[in-house]
Amino acid sequence: MINCNGSLYPEDQEILTHSNRGLKYGDALFETVRCVNGTLFFWEDHYFRLMASMRILRMEIPMEFTLEFLEEEIKRTIAENNGADKAVRVRLTIFRNEGGLYAPETNDVSYIIETKLLDSPFYVINEGDYEVELFKDYYVNKDMLSSLKTTNKILNVVASVYAQENGYANCLLVNTDKQVVEAINGNLFVVKGDTVKTPPLADGCLNGIVRKKLMEVIEASEEFQLVEESISPFELQKADELFITNSVVGIQPISKYRKKVFSNTIAKKLVGKLNARARMGS
Template sequence: MDHYLCFNGEFIKEQEFSIPGNNRAFYFGDSLFESMHAYSTFIPLFKLHFDRLLQGMEVLGYEQPTTFTSSSVAAIITRLLNRNKQFKSTRVRLTVFRNSGGLYLPTNNSASYLIQTSTLDFDKLAHKQSSMIVDIFPNQIKCAGELSPFKTGNALLYVMAARYAKLNRLHDSIIINQHGRFVELSSSNIFGIKENTLITPPLQEGCVAGIMRNFIIHQLAPKTGYNVELKPITQKDFVDFEEAFATNAVSGIRNIVGIGTKRFYSTKYRGLQQQLEKLMF
């Protein structure tokens, strides 16, 4: 069966789609993207995703196409999922990039968008994924700045952190900032649990302004009786947590059972995970 994507509102068979050689996303990583979880054509956190994307476009100086609105993009995603007959859990990737022209200095700021879908190997949230052993990625730091909250096409840091984890037989690795404090994982934000408080780094530490992170802080925590503390996390802070978990918009909450030789409990996060699925779906 043919699989389709959508480019600037036009549905195209994947095998027939191509980009020009001077595409700025390809040349310079001049792009932003959102990875979303759709279930039966419904994206629970779509508004949060779209708002973050618009904020990133403003920071990068992209001109928003007149047809690129929340309602129009949501409708296109629904049509694309129906066309591809994807009615269970599906990853939806929405990419926006500056159109061709110029070298580092662009000659225009008009933008195009691309929507792609791929079926996930789990239903709703990722309950059956294995718990994670993680450790620090020592080869490159991430500093806070105006781009750090967004998911950009320049993702080499995350590629290298993910490779490091695989080469060292870890499930993921922790990216640190210039102060040696914990920022995030290669594809997730990071939380610790201490008594009745969820602890995660503030955006000023350099982490992505994760959509699931946002939802947990403002929706899940209040509904489950947890306090939230945004504070810098050192390695010593982290090993003192009772439990730890990773979050992203596609898989929800994933348990971290260890860093190095330290092992964590795995009880409170299960209740959070169950409540999260109820709230989202």
């Protein structure tokens, strides 16, 4: 079942029209949240990021869009899909209502909630082959819009097609200064010795929730040093480890970039700490 503005519809029922602004202009935002046994991982962070993003895009935030209201609607949708006691991937999409061309006729919004069952209740490390390559056909802009989770993801789509055509598991995206920014579907971390490095938001990377939580974990650790600085492509092959983070997978180690094969020792250490944070809900 799909939840559209509080009403539940079968997945195969058409509920959007050709005038939908998310379809026509990419005038939409989304949050992807992991839910396990009724607990939404890092829900407050997702909620406040969504509210901030709506303000930046000048969307009208409905009075009922409280933290509690959206959480309840998400859980109701999960329950309708028999996932209340399971691990679930949730996608909450917010789009400006129909009308207008580039300039909208209204800033009022609608929402859709979708759910899908996951295999594991906690973040686990995938130790299989995961080779990546740089995608340099097009670039990420260094601005605030790039840090938002909007549906304007054509760069990510084209990079995904490139990865499929060339047998890569993922691609790393670069910005207009030719610095490495992120992966197609998550933030990038580079490990060298006890230093864990990730690009700053000013470079154009997504303001990821798990990125934020993992940075907090690393900063609180006496074992590692966190560095938030631009990453040059030349650094990748000198690293001990590379890994990607997002809200559904948690931490995905990169096994190979060009001729360099990487370990995943630090990723394994950090995933346990990330799971602990998720269970605490903070």
